[in-house]
Amino acid sequence: MSVKLQTPIDYLKGVGPNRADLLRKELGIHTYQDLINLFPNRYIDRTQYYKINRLQRNNADVQIIGKITAFKEVAQKRGKRLVGTFQDDTGTMELVWFRGQKWIRESLKLNKPYVIFGKTNWFNGKFNMPHPDIEGLEEHKGNLRSVMQPVYPSTEKLSNKGITNRVMSKVMQQLFLETGKKFTETLSENLLTELKLIPKSEALFNVHFPTSQELLSKAQFRLKFEELFYIQLQLIIKNLVHKSKIKGFPFEKVGNYFNTFFKAHLPFELTGAQKRVLKEIRADLGSNAQMNRLLQGDVGSGKTIVAFMSMLIALDNGFQACLMAPTEILSVQHYNGLLELCNNLNISIKKLTGSTKTSERKKIHESLENGDLQILVGTHALLEDKVKFKNLGLAIIDEQHRFGVAQRSKLWKKGGPPQSSQREEAKKSLPSGEISGASIPPHILVMTATPIPRTLAMSVYGDLDISIIDELPPGRQSIKTVHRYDKNRLNVFKFIRDEITKGRQIYIVYPLIQENEKMDYKDLMDGYESIARDFPLPDYQISIVHGKMKPADKDYEMQRFIKGETQIMVATTVIEVGVNVPNASVMIIESAERFGLSQLHQLRGRVGRGAEQSYCILMTSHKLSNDSKTRLETMVRTSDGFEIAEVDLRLRGPGDIMGTQQSGVLNLKIADIIKDNDILQLARHHAKNVLKTDATLSSTNNKVILDTYKSLGKYKNIWNYIS
Numbered sequence: 038m039s040v041k042l043q044t045p046i047d048y049l050k051g052v053g054p055n056r057a058d059l060l061r062k063e064l065g066i067h068t069y070q071d072l073i074n075l076f077p078n079r080y081i082d083r084t085q086y087y088k089i090n091r092l093q094r095n096n097a098d099v100q101i102i103g104k105i106t107a108f109k110e111v112a113q114k115r116g117k118r119l120v121g122t123f124q125d126d127t128g129t130m131e132l133v134w135f136r137g138q139k140w141i142r143e144s145l146k147l148n149k150p151y152v153i154f155g156k157t158n159w160f161n162g163k164f165n166m167p168h169p170d171i172e173g174l175e176e177h178k179g180n181l182r183s184v185m186q187p188v189y190p191s192t193e194k195l196s197n198k199g200i201t202n203r204v205m206s207k208v209m210q211q212l213f214l215e216t217g218k219k220f221t222e223t224l225s226e227n228l229l230t231e232l233k234l235i236p237k238s239e240a241l242f243n244v245h246f247p248t249s250q251e252l253l254s255k256a257q258f259r260l261k262f263e264e265l266f267y268i269q270l271q272l273i274i275k276n277l278v279h280k281s282k283i284k285g286f287p288f289e290k291v292g293n294y295f296n297t298f299f300k301a302h303l304p305f306e307l308t309g310a311q312k313r314v315l316k317e318i319r320a321d322l323g324s325n326a327q328m329n330r331l332l333q334g335d336v337g338s339g340k341t342i343v344a345f346m347s348m349l350i351a352l353d354n355g356f357q358a359c360l361m362a363p364t365e366i367l368s369v370q371h372y373n374g375l376l377e378l379c380n381n382l383n384i385s386i387k388k389l390t391g392s393t394k395t396s397e398r399k400k401i402h403e404s405l406e407n408g409d410l411q412i413l414v415g416t417h418a419l420l421e422d423k424v425k426f427k428n429l430g431l432a433i434i435d436e437q438h439r440f441g442v443a444q445r446s447k448l449w450k451k452g453g454p455p456q457s458s459q460r461e462e463a464k465k466s467l468p469s470g471e472i473s474g475a476s477i478p479p480h481i482l483v484m485t486a487t488p489i490p491r492t493l494a495m496s497v498y499g500d501l502d503i504s505i506i507d508e509l510p511p512g513r514q515s516i517k518t519v520h521r522y523d524k525n526r527l528n529v530f531k532f533i534r535d536e537i538t539k540g541r542q543i544y545i546v547y548p549l550i551q552e553n554e555k556m557d558y559k560d561l562m563d564g565y566e567s568i569a570r571d572f573p574l575p576d577y578q579i580s581i582v583h584g585k586m587k588p589a590d591k592d593y594e595m596q597r598f599i600k601g602e603t604q605i606m607v608a609t610t611v612i613e614v615g616v617n618v619p620n621a622s623v624m625i626i627e628s629a630e631r632f633g634l635s636q637l638h639q640l641r642g643r644v645g646r647g648a649e650q651s652y653c654i655l656m657t658s659h660k661l662s663n664d665s666k667t668r669l670e671t672m673v674r675t676s677d678g679f680e681i682a683e684v685d686l687r688l689r690g691p692g693d694i695m696g697t698q699q700s701g702v703l704n705l706k707i708a709d710i711i712k713d714n715d716i717l718q719l720a721r722h723h724a725k726n727v728l729k730t731d732a733t734l735s736s737t738n739n740k741v742i743l744d745t746y747k748s749l750g751k752y753k754n755i756w757n758y759i760s
């Protein structure tokens with residue numbers, strides 16, 4: 038059987054070289070197996086028949102039994118059309134063909150019972166059906182698709198090239214005929230029995246030729262479960278292998294740095310969530326495995342202190358730590374924040390960014406290599422080859438979405454040479470025969486302020502451990518969010534004046550979308566000028582920050598705002614992540630309809646960081662699309678980052694959410710990451726269970742799972758294994 042499924046699609050009767058080419062190019066179908074795994078995306082109920090006198094205008098999926106009583110050719114502007122009079126016991130209508138007329142005339146017989154299927158139009162006082170799907174009544178009765186007709190994805194696109202849905206169904210029938218309808222089972226007996234799943238062969242048959250809704254549902258459930266099960270199995274195994282194979286340095290103790298800070302210098306009491314997450318990190322760092330953890334926390338939830346205290350554990354064990362942020366502004370801010378926290382602890386900390394002067398750079402390189410420097414904060418400048426640590430024990434990455442996996446792995450190699458003394462010490466505590474020092478990577482903590490819907494996190498980051506800070510520090514007031522139109526601008530400006538009089542600061546953010554950069558900069562500069570007119574010197578001071586400014590100028594403007602020397606900050610989204618100015622209490626987002634939901638949420642997170650009541654005003658001037666309306670309404674309704682992320686996922690689909698590209702979620706053939714969330718949870722639960730009792734999948738019962746798992750490519754196509 039396996040030989041058969043690998044057969045190139047050209048060999049299937051009814052395909053031929055032209056169709057084979059189309060199938061390959063347009064649908065990526067090369068073999069019999071690819072074809073079997075092209076699942077229909079919907080089904081038409083073909084047990085219902087219309088009567089001609091019950092037709093309404095523009096009915097889709099209409100099926101009628103009747104006969105053709107006459108043909109005529111009608112001249113039209115270019116060429117002619119063929120018209121057939123079609124009659125049932127209630128009336129007549131017309132069938133129309135604009136091409137293939139000769140063949141139609143030859144193959145269809147007058148007065149023979151036919152079943153026609155298609156979309157009806159109303160033209161010249163009559164119903165007609167152009168290019169109907171047509172078959173003899175007898176043939177129709179014996180046809181499997183006469184119950185529920187599958188509609189295959191993309192056939193619409195290909196139907197004018199000859200691959201109609203009907204052709205696809207025929208080809209599929211032929212395929213099942215040639216393969217004998219028998220396919221190797223790919224789930225274990227235990228799973229089949231426990232979950233009452235139908236066998237593989239039955240599922241494949243019923244998904245392509247369903248004979249009832251009930252069987253179709255069972256077939257879909259089984260195949261969706263299977264698809265998600267193997268993705269989850271793969272992710273969990275990856276995580277387990279990581280934990281058992283990739284050794285990390287066990288940070289055994291919590292020492293002076295941590296304890297002194299905790300007892301004497303903690304600026305506030307930690308929230309329950311911060312404590313829980315710190316415990317999770319502490320447990321990772323103390324184990325023999327390398328930590329590979331994602332720290333999710335909504336904007337303003339207090340990730341920085343967690344990051345800092347994790348660094349203290351590294352320092353307590355004689356290791357260095359680093360923190361990498363995606364932008365200069367953010368890394369400077371992190372640096373300033375951490376510098377303050379380091380103040381009483383006598384810790385050496387430096388920052389390294391693109392604008393660090395060469396002489397300073399040299400000093401940093403030296404002190405990193407000789408171990409004098411304990412913490413380095415910076416941008417991707419940290420990844421440069423010249424940056425060598427003596428013994429990097431913990432690397433923290435803020436907002437890794439912007440860095441990507443390749444850069445994350447670059448940090449892995451920065452651990453430092455194996456001969457350093459702490460490394461030697463740490464190695465001694467590893468079980469004997471483990472990986473050599475050179476290949477022991479630092480622990481990695483990835484922080485993100487963009488909540489990732491749990492469903493997606495499970496699929497995309499299933500191989501990372503995830504910690505969530507789901508509690509805001511006490512005393513935070515919710516940010517009042519409103520949507521205002523351009524015509525309300527005067528009121529909005531009055532509101533800004535009032536807030537400034539109270540001593541608050543204001544952000545005004547303009548969109549900046551790369552494709553339209555020129556226009557956007559013009560909008561920003563026009564906006565700036567108009568604000569400068571309405572808020573004139575010397576009463577008002579305005580900062581402006583955008584991506585085209587030199588880093589030093591940006592920093593200067595940013596610092597003026599942070600110090601409270603300016604009251605208004607006009608900016609593009611460069612201030613989107615992480616910027617922390619507690620006195621800023623109003624966020625005005627211009628052309629808010631142009632921002633994505635998670636971006637709006639991030640921007641709003643820049644206010645509400647102090648004790649004062651804060652506001653977010655979403656300004657729009659244009660007519661809104663439905664999606665934009667949903668985005669703005671969601672922002673006004675809720676400030677829960679996870680809820681917002683769920684809506685975002687529904688609106689944009691997983692494809693646009695960063696990080697999904699590397700995962701299997703985009704290649705799903707039958708399951709839907711959003712709609713099939715329940716099946717996903719079930720699949721994850723069972724994948725975990727199977728591995729809990731039989732981690733190596735070596736039991737007889739799990740042999741089928743092991744075989745299937747082994748034949749999986751790197752999620753490229755989870756269905757490449759039936760044989």
Ligand SMILES: Nc1ncnc2c1ncn2[C@@H]1O[C@H](COP(=O)(O)OP(=O)(O)OP(=O)(O)O)[C@@H](O)[C@H]1O
Pocket residue numbers: 305306307308311334335336337338339340341342485486510511614615616617619642646
């Ligand atoms: N437990 C706490 N109690 C009171 N204030 C806290 C607590 N934790 C953090 N904060 C304060 O809350 C503010 C936000 O914290 P932080 O900057 O760490 O948030 P964040 O999670 O990094 O958010 P973002 O991703 O938006 O930068 C800071 O001013 C910080 O000092």
